[in-house]
Amino acid sequence: xxxxxxxxxxxxxxxxxxxxxxxxxxxxxxxxxxxxxxxxxxxxxxxxxxxxxxxxxxxxxxxxxxxxxxxxxxxxx
Numbered sequence: 001x002x003x004x005x006x007x008x009x010x011x012x013x014x015x016x017x018x019x020x021x022x023x024x025x026x027x028x029x030x031x032x033x034x035x036x037x038x039x040x041x042x043x044x045x046x047x048x049x050x051x052x053x054x055x056x057x058x059x060x061x062x063x064x065x066x067x068x069x070x071x072x073x074x075x076x077x
Contacts (some may be wrong), residue, residue: 007048014041 017038021031 003043005051007045010041010044010048014038014045017041 017034020026021034026034039053
């Protein structure tokens with residue numbers, strides 16, 4: 001069974017890739033492959049953050065009426 005990737009594991013791998021790319025010690029082909037993987041991880045992490053933000057907005061919106069927090073406003077983008 002494949003291990004489900006988490007935001008934290010994706011970010012950790014992305015940070016490792018950035019360190020390796022910044023070292024300047026990689027061959028061009030390896031750098032390109034790592035850059036490609038890094039862009040995939042960056043998109044994965046961005047998606048996870050968007051999902052988390054949406055969840056928080058939904059939760060706070062549903063709690064406004066229950067807790068009498070009508071003045072509790074989350075800015076829309």
